[in-house]
Each structure stands twice: as C-alpha cells, then as structure tokens.
Amino acid sequence: QVQLVESGGGLVQTGGSLRLSCAASGRTFRSCAMGWFRQAPGKEREFVAGISWTGTISRYEDSAKGRFTISRDNAKNTVYLRMNNLKPEDTAIYYCAADRNLLPPTSSPLEYDYWGQGTQVTVSS
Numbered sequence: 001q002v003q004l005v006e007s008g009g010g011l012v013q014t015g016g017s018l019r020l021s022c023a024a025s026g027r028t029f030r031s032c033a034m035g036w037f038r039q040a041p042g043k044e045r046e047f048v049a050g051i052s053w054t055g056t057i058s059r060y061e062d063s064a065k066g067r068f069t070i071s072r073d074n075a076k077n078t079v080y081l082r083m084n085n086l087k088p089e090d091t092a093i094y095y096c097a098a099d100r101n102l103l104p105p106t107s108s109p110l111e112y113d114y115w116g117q118g119t120q121v122t123v124s125s
Helices: 027-031
Strands: 003-007 010-013 018-025 033-039 046-051 058-060 068-073 078-083 092-099 119-124
Touching: 003 092, 018 033, 018 092, 018 119, 033 068, 033 078, 046 068, 046 078, 058 068, 078 092
Parallel strands: 010 119
Antiparallel strands: 003 018, 018 078, 033 046, 033 092, 046 058, 068 078, 092 119
16 A cells, blocks of 8 residues: 655746655555656646656656656655646646556556645646
C-alpha cells in the first residue's frame, strides 16, 4: 500500500515556475513507477510526466517537454515535478500516482494503482 500527498501548487503568473512535490508513505514506493497527471475543469485527466522506479527513464506529454522536469528521491520517498514557463492552459489540479509494476512509466491512468488527492495549479494571464 502506498499513500501519496501532493504539495506545492498555487497561483502563478504566465511564465512563472512551480515545483510540485509528492510525498509517499509505504515500503513499496521505491519499486513503483511514478506519474504526474492533471485535470482541468470539464476535461479528462491527462498524463503529464512519468518516471521509472530507478529514476533513469522518464517520459513527458508533448506540451510538457522542455518546460517540465520530473525527478524522484527514493531516500526521501518523494517525487517532484518542476514546471517552468507556465501557461494559462497548464491550469488544473495536478495528481501524482504510483504504478507498482516494475515497468517503465506509462501514460495510461488505468495502469496506476495509487493516487494522491491533488494540488491546484492556477496560471494567470
């Protein structure tokens, strides 16, 4: 079992930066691939970024490439999402998720077993 708690969201102007954190509890975190997803009002939840359990493989949704960076610190049981050059269309609730399979990160939310409660990111124009 893995419990996830996100933090770091907030209100930022266009072009600004935020770093989201996801603190995990549970012994299996270190063997989980981790993902960040987001959901804007009236839209489906979408993949943003994912990272393998080793931290050596990462993948990004196209609009996140070059602006967002996912990383993890297994010693701290934490995964991060650094977001630069934020745009109004990045406004959403951001969720972290854990996939307990020892596989590279997937973009499908159906593959993830555990989810946090989310943190709101609002980018003003």
